[in-house]
């Protein structure tokens with residue numbers, strides 16, 4: 134379980150960004166999470182609360198947007214979604230493809246800063 | 249005047265520090281002409297036996313070394329040192345994976361130009377290592393015939409992050425009624441196109457093919473260009 138160390142990285146990143154902008158605190162951190170990031174949403178939410186303790190982020194919320202896997206299908210020659218992480222095939226034509234365009238995200242996209 | 253919360257755009261990768269270090273390591277490996285290969289597997293997949301055999305066989309013809317991630321309770325490094333290759337232990341304590349900074353620290357003072365192959369044995373774990381780039385050129389995922397054919401479907405992320413899959417303990421395949429066709433199908437489902445090799449570190453079956461495969465991958469090998477991705 135490495136979600137606590139990931140959560141601590143999120144808190145560090147958010148603290149740094151808030152400080153840079155002169156904000157006294159943070160209300161919300163927005164995170165984009167891909168299914169191939171290797172991070173489990175529930176475990177991360179649980180760890181986040183612990184990681185926030187005694188930091189300027191204490192009491193803040195982590196809002197996670199789970200994004201789908203997008204591949205480049207070599208047959209359709211288009212961006213396509215896949216059936217599941219257990220079957221990396223184009224959802225339209227069924228062709229397997231290793232060419233992943235999106236789905237590994239573990240990214241802080243935005244924050245709501247306390248005034 | 250009321251003070252509203254201020255929404256700001258950030259767009260930063262949470263593991264950016266790790267990614268920056270990993271990129272620097274990868275560049276260092278490339279400049280030194282060393283092929284860095286990381287190994288990931290479950291605790292019982294025979295990763296250390298496989299690496300010991302590989303180091304022993306390669307040691308006679310190439311300059312090889314290994315970094316070994318050990319939890320506080322383990323000592324795979326001592327076992328690997330029997331291969332005569334330089335082995336550096338990375339004690340991760342309670343941390344269940346290696347990070348790029350640990351690899352960087354372990355390589356402090358090393359002259360990588362002296363090496364042909366560097367193996368990085370991750371902690372036995374099929375979950376956490378998938379999130380961390382170590383700067384390796386290739387990631388090998390190991391799966392033993394005793395682990396069950398559905399392992400790739402249970403841990404798709406780590407299999408997806410790998411470049412090569414190695415089926416280990418092939419000597420036990422018959423005893424456990426290992427279904428190789430199904431296993432290969434499951435591996436391909438989560439990582440289409442991945443190369444799959446099968447071997448036994450115990451009997452040595454499949455090891456010659458594996459060594460030939462490694463030699464072809466090496467940047468200083470004249471055949472490397474055709475195989476490397």
Ligand SMILES: [Zn+2]
Nearest residue numbers: 206209223226
């Ligand atoms: Zn398609």
